[in-house]
Amino acid sequence: MPCPGSCPRALLALALLAHFSRGSQxxxxxxLPENSPPGAQGRTLLLxxxxxxxxxxVTSENFLSLQLDPSVIHDGWLDFLSSRRLVTLARGLAPAFLRFAGKRTDFLHFHNVKNPAKSRGGPGPDYYLKNYEDARSLDKLYNFADCSGLHLIFALNALCRNPNNSWDSSNALSLLKYSASKKYNISWELGNEPNNYRTLTGHAVNGSQLGKDYLQLKSLLQPIRTYARASLYGPNTGRPRKNVLALLEGFMKVAGRTVDAVTWQHYYLDGRVAKVTDFLRTRLLDTLSDQIRKIQKVVNTYAPGKKIWLEGIGATSAGGTNNLSDSYAAGFLWLNALGMLASQGIEVVMRHSFFDHGHNHLVDQNFNPLPDYWLSLLYKRLVGPKVLAVHVAGLQGKPRPGRVIRDKxxxxxxxxxxxxxxxxxxxxxxxxxxxxxxxxxxxxxxxxxxxxxxxxxxxxxxxxxxxxxxxxxxxxxxxxxxxxxxxxxxxxxxxxxxxxxxxxxxxxxxxxxxxxxxxxxxx
The missing domain is CATH 2.60.40 (Immunoglobulin-like)
Structure with missing residues (x-):
């Protein structure tokens, strides 16, 4: 399938570090205190x-990566991915991963064109019948990623369950075989935010069972020549509260060494109540650091040295907030997240979302780049994977990687x-x-x-x-x-x-x- 434009090798870049003490000079x-006259504030000099x-x-060359939410599927189609403008914008952020996953991942069925009746079905009456993945749309998705210099990571439906609550892999196997027949170079995941399954369907999947499901997926991949050595990522948990950490521990005990990187996601604010002043709060910026430490503690207990990725980050949840999470103000959270994640040893971060129908995206519904797109483009062009320590006059001792000092x-x-x-x-x-x-x-x-x-x-x-x-x-x-x-x-x-x-x-x-x-x- 031809690309909408040529496919040159894309630019590279990435990485980060350092915070310093309040008003050191x-x-x-x-x-000077914060209530000093503006002129006095302006005269403060830092060395x-x-x-x-x-x-x-040192982060991955693909440190700043992208997510595309399945909510963009309309009646089984992804025709918009053939847009030359969208490919140009995606190519500007390459090399990167493109993760195809989101809330509707686990309501997505692969549609076998030759035998459509065989691939329909879902976890219950709330199944989104129109959100199936047609083989032709899978072709468009892969072609878009390939032409843009992005490596596709596809999250399979984990809510196809057997009566004993084990994973029903039959539909996933159909998708795997089709992708292999096309020789598509894809990495894989299983599900999205498994800690929310009870809310979505009324049926929970604990960490131990999810780990067994990942082992089953690994066993599906190994006999398929194209995917025998394909990378596998997960479990993509939500914010590391007590129940999420328990799920992650159960998963790590069973499948922690099976995945190539352990993943989770983070959203700073509830999109329904967010205000512009929230985006300037230093305490909000620093909430991510505590999450990183919690995830690292669990991962290093069961698989020391295992890579950790933040898969899915946005300013606000609930689809974002109009004129806030898609505005200039959101950039403070995004740029600080990039710096904080790299400085604390997270190898990859995926922005939710590159393009979607909400307000957390980099590119809007009319294919216009938003402020966070330009911020990401500058980062890709100028920042490499190697993170350096920063020294500021007045700071006692040497900065430590991951050190968080609440400052503006x-x-x-x-x-x-x-x-x-x-x-x-x-x-x-x-x-x-x-x-x-x-x-x-x-x-x-x-x-x-x-x-x-x-x-x-x-x-x-x-x-x-x-x-x-x-x-x-x-x-x-x-x-x-x-x-x-x-x-x-x-x-x-x-x-x-x-x-x-x-x-x-x-x-x-x-x-x-x-x-x-x-x-x-x-x-």
């Missing part, structure tokens, strides 16, 4: 350096993406979140002293402020040139030694050129 003096000899973490100014540092041909190996990328309503000043010292810096400053476009659904880069609006062309992301060069001035309520990237950082000179 030169000479170790205490910062910033990084450890450039070795990385503290957050700084992360990485080696610049080695796939970005504009920057020599050894360059360093900083990205900074300023939640203050005043500007902040940063002086680069030590390793970063007197180097030319390229600034990429992201701010809202128009008069809507934090609610804006369009953004500008260094003062210029970001928009696609045409359906097949993304805009050039032009930096603003800053002279060597110049103090960085971080505007209020902004997100920015700074590439420090020609640092010759040892950690960044080699892959």
């Amino acid at each position: 030169a000479g170790g003096r205490r910062a 910033l350096d990084v450890s450039a000899k070795s990385p503290v973490r 100014l957050r700084i992360y540092a990485h080696c610049t993406s080695h796939h970005n041909q504009h920057y020599a190996r050894g360059s360093i990328t900083l990205y900074i979140i300023n939640l203050h309503r005043s500007r902040k000043k940063i002086k680069l010292v030590g390793t970063l002293r007197d180097k030319v810096v390229h600034q990429y400053l992201l701010q809202p476009e128009g008069t809507e402020g934090l609610h804006a659904r369009a953004v500008q880069l260094n003062g210029q609006p970001l928009a696609m040139a045409d359906d097949g062309t993304l805009p050039e992301l032009k930096p603003r060069p800053l002279r060597a030694g110049r103090t960085l001035v971080i505007p209020p309520l902004s997100m920015s990237f700074y590439v420090v050129k020609n640092v010759h950082a040892l950690a960044c000179r080699y892959r």
Whole structure:
């Protein structure tokens, strides 16, 4: 099947790190209080350096990845995936994983075109009959991922259950055989948020049973030559509360060593009650760190060293919140999540969703990129997998990976993406979140002293402020040139030694050129 446009190798990038103490400033003096006059706040100066000899973490090249929710299926079809514009937008975020999964995963049946009656059915009267996966739509899904430079991860229906509550794999086997006949390179999962099954159908599946189901799926894959070595991920639990952690423990005991990465998902706010001021709360930003530690504790107890992925993250639950989770304000949560996850050793994070009918997406229903898309594109272009430690004057001792300090100014540092041909190996990328309503000043010292810096400053476009659904880069609006062309992301060069001035309520990237950082000179 031809692609809607050529399929060149896509750009690469990724990674992150570091927080620093509240208002630290030169000479170790205490910062001015938050109620100080705006002018005094603006004069606060921070001295910033990084450890450039070795990385503290290394993420996957596919660190920033994507999720596509099955809710986009309309009467069994995925025709919109043939859009040239959508392929262009997806290609801009490659390489990445594309996870096809969501709440309707477990109400999805593969439709055998040759024998449609054989593949219908579901877990009960609430089964979404129109949300089946037609073989032709599976072709479109795979072709979209392949042409975009994305690796498809497909979540199979886990709610097809036998009378003894074990998994009925017959429909999944039909899909596997069809995909193998097409030689589709796919990785696999089973189900989505199994902790919610009782709410969805009235029938729970505990962790031990889910682990046995995963072993069964592994046994299905092994005899199929195309998938004998295919990757398997799961169990994609929800927020790690007590019942979820119990489910995860049961799963890990049985199948923890079977999966290639252990997965969970996270949403910051209830989409039905979210307010724009919530997106600026530092305590909200830091809730993710506690979740990471809880997941890591369980995983490392049963499978030390096993990779951990955050599969499915969004600003708000319940499909998102119009003019909030799809606005400029949501970027603070998204960019901080990227930094926090990389710094605490999470290998991959998947954004829910690349495109859907809610308000958590990167691309809206008219195929227009939203603020978080442009933020993701900048991240892909500028940030590499190697995470570096950040040092700020006044901070006692060396920063620890995963350290969380509740502050409105957050700084992360990485080696610049080695796939970005504009920057020599050894360059360093900083990205900074300023939640203050005043500007902040940063002086680069030590390793970063007197180097030319390229600034990429992201701010809202128009008069809507934090609610804006369009953004500008260094003062210029970001928009696609045409359906097949993304805009050039032009930096603003800053002279060597110049103090960085971080505007209020902004997100920015700074590439420090020609640092010759040892950690960044080699892959």
